[in-house]
Amino acid sequence: MKKLLSMLVMASMMVFALGTMGASAAAKAPKNDKAVVVVSFGSTFDDTRTKDIGGIEEAVAKAFPNRDFKRAFTSYIIMERLEKNKGIKVNDLPATLKELKKAGYKDILVQPTHLLHGEEYEHKVLTTVDKFKGDFDRIVVSDPLMVGxxxxxxxxxxxxxxxxxxxxxxxxxxxxxxxxxxxxxxxxxxxxxxxxxxxxxxxxxxxxxxxxxxxxxxxxxxxxxxxxxxxxxxxxxxxxxxxxxxxxxxxxxxxxxxxxxxxxxxxxxxxxxxxxGRNAAVQAIYVQHAVAAEASVQR
Structure with missing residues (x-):
């Protein structure tokens, strides 16, 4: 009788262990390896950061449900002021890409909110992405608002x-x-x-x-x-x-x-x-650029 009771206890423990392992395995299931990064100059004005930058970010994130969303700014002055005065931490593009690499992401789409192909877009976006070309299976950059x-x-x-x-x-x-x-x-x-x-x-x-x-x-x-x-x-x-x-x-x-x-x-x-940035018609243009970039053969 004691032997039978011992066997039942052991069996229960095995079932519990298997169930726990199953839950653990489910929790550690492979995550999404695709991300979309919306990179902006930034703003310390709460309303415009939420509605203007946030409006574009929301539109892009909604257009790419298969990609995890990340935000990045290019203005170090704005990033410093946000963290110092409001406790809001926003990374620049290099730091964001490093985090994505460390987390195991393999396919990155970068959408800038710049208006044109100027100094900011060239030096803060294109040059940065070029440095990370070998860190992902694929990383593509979309166009600013007006490029052609x-x-x-x-x-x-x-x-x-x-x-x-x-x-x-x-x-x-x-x-x-x-x-x-x-x-x-x-x-x-x-x-x-x-x-x-x-x-x-x-x-x-x-x-x-x-x-x-x-x-x-x-x-x-x-x-x-x-x-x-x-x-x-x-x-x-x-x-x-x-x-x-x-x-x-x-x-x-x-x-x-x-x-x-x-x-x-x-x-x-x-x-x-x-x-x-809060203009829905403008947001739609950025989304169109992002869709075209994702469909391109850039690597």
Whole structure:
């Protein structure tokens, strides 16, 4: 009887052990080895970081349910301020890729939220990815918002969905960032090409850049407003986020802000402090670029 009882106890223990092993094996089942990284300049403004950058991230993540999502920023100043002042830790692209490699990911899709192939995209994204080419089975980089001639009409139409209904004498001013290295050499300056696109579409839009050494700069913007005879201009940032440039350089109260300079001309201004990142039509363009990149033969 004791022998039978002992055998039953041992059998129960074996069943329990097998069940535990099964649960453990299930917990350690092979995870997904694909990831998508959305890399942005970043922002310390909570609202714009959530709605503008977050809007694109959410759209891309939703489009690739087969990939784990990761966020990366390129601005070290923003990353440092976020961690120091708000306790928010965001890695740069190199650190993010190192983590993915360590975790065993093999297939990486990188989607930047940059507007053009400029200095940030080239040095912070392309150069970084090149250094990690041998660390994954596959790592591909998608395009920024505007990189080819066909992108301009699509991007202009997407941005225009944010414009209000305009009356007589009203126009729109878009403030872009500008880039010291605008590599869209097949058609020249990105912002001038976008201006030509809006003109062809018959939309009363003036495009400029906040960097005075870039073109078209604020002086050219003021000249265009005067030449077109606008009485009221609606001002938008042509940037993913409505951060410092939008709130201060574009629509701040300082004498050297675009708002102040335009109003000094006797023109009324209306500020729209929303980045284009929260624009669903703009998000869709980034998703399309990402889908095309994933389908490409890049390695």
């Amino acid at each position: 001639k066909n992108d301009f009409a699509i991007a202009a139409s997407a941005v225009a969905t944010q414009f209000p209904t305009l009356g007589k004498g009203e126009g729109v001013v878009l403030m872009g960032h500008g880039s010291p290295r605008d590599n869209n050499q097949s058609f020249g300056n990105t912002y001038k090409m976008l201006q030509e696109t809006f003109d062809k579409m018959g939309l009363p839009v003036v495009v400029g850049t906040v960097e005075e050494v870039d073109t078209p700069n604020v002086d050219e913007v003021l000249e265009q407003i005067k030449a077109r005879g606008y009485k009221t201009v609606h001002m938008f940032p042509l940037m993913i986020v409505a951060g410092d440039h939008a709130n201060n350089d574009m629509y701040g109260d300082e004498e050297d802000s675009w708002k102040s300079m335009i109003e000094k001309m006797g023109v009324k201004t209306v500020g729209h402090l929303q980045g284009i």
